[in-house]
Amino acid sequence: MNRMITLSKKLRKTSEEKKSGPTVTVTSVCKRVSVRDKLLVKEIPELQSNLPSTCSIKFEDPHQLHNFDLIISPDEGHWRGGKFRFNIRITEEYNMVPPKVKCNTRLWHPNISEEGEICLSLLRENSIDGLGWAPTRRLKDVVWGLNSLFTDLLNFDDPLNIEAAEHYQRDKDDFNSKVRDYVQLYAMR
Numbered sequence: 370m371n372r373m374i375t376l377s378k379k380l381r382k383t384s385e386e387k388k389s390g391p392t393v394t395v396t397s398v399c400k401r402v403s404v405r406d407k408l409l410v411k412e413i414p415e416l417q418s419n420l421p422s423t424c425s426i427k428f429e430d431p432h433q434l435h436n437f438d439l440i441i442s443p444d445e446g447h448w449r450g451g452k453f454r455f456n457i458r459i460t461e462e463y464n465m466v467p468p469k470v471k472c473n474t475r476l477w478h479p480n481i482s483e484e485g486e487i488c489l490s491l492l493r494e495n496s497i498d499g500l501g502w503a504p505t506r507r508l509k510d511v512v513w514g515l516n517s518l519f520t521d522l523l524n525f526d527d528p529l530n531i532e533a534a535e536h537y538q539r540d541k542d543d544f545n546s547k548v549r550d551y552v553q554l555y556a557m558r
Contacts, residue, residue: 405463409434409508416508421516435459438473439512443519447548448476451556455487455515457508467492467502468511475555477548479528479537480518488529489514 413434417426427438439455453474460466470492472485480488490500491514528534537544 403461405435405459405461408464409459412508416512419509421513423519424512424516426512435463439515441516441519446520447545448478448519448552448556451476451552453519453556457511459508464504464506466494467506468508470511470515475551477530477533477536477544477551478518479523479525479530479534482530486529487515487518488524488527489518 420426423442423444425440425442427440428434429436429438436456436458439457441453441455443449443451443453451474453472453476456471456473458469460469470487470489472481472487475483475485477483491502491506491510493501495501525534525537533544536547
């Protein structure tokens with residue numbers, strides 16, 4: 370909670386400096402708050418209060434709301450029992466461009482590569498299906514979309530990890546066995 374207070378104080382101080390007069394110092398210019406940070410001060414509390422029960426977020430640095438980890442712990446489906454860590458990095462161009470997301474937990478999934486790349490329409494600036502990123506989207510949409518990759522948004526027809534999708538089509542039991550093996554090896558920490 371003090372993460373929000375730190376950035377809120379910074380924003381309040383910046384607005385007070387603007388009201389106090391035309392004196393501009395080097396430090397006040399360096400402390401200028403970006404549009405991204407102003408948006409994040411509003412979105413992070415909303416995100417924290419609307420997290421799915423299977424998700425948690427962790428800020429390594431409370432002064433950097435633009436870089437945090439999302440941990441998804443599915444309670445149903447193929448990956449239940451695992452803990453999957455995603456790094457979410459929000460660039461200065463936010464909200465005109467989507468956050469950069471990478472899965473840092475190795476897993477066997479049709480929409481997530483073993484290297485951590487993610488196939489999710491709303492993470493694309495332009496998508497054919499019209500479900501890509503738009504400035505009206507929020508971080509909570511990203512979190513709910515990532516969480517859904519473990520339940521209802523599985524796409525075996527247009528996968529990123531073609532080998533995993535073909536494995537599922539060929540032998541569902543063996544696919545489940547490999548998923549469980551990956552969960553045991555990489556996602557139980």
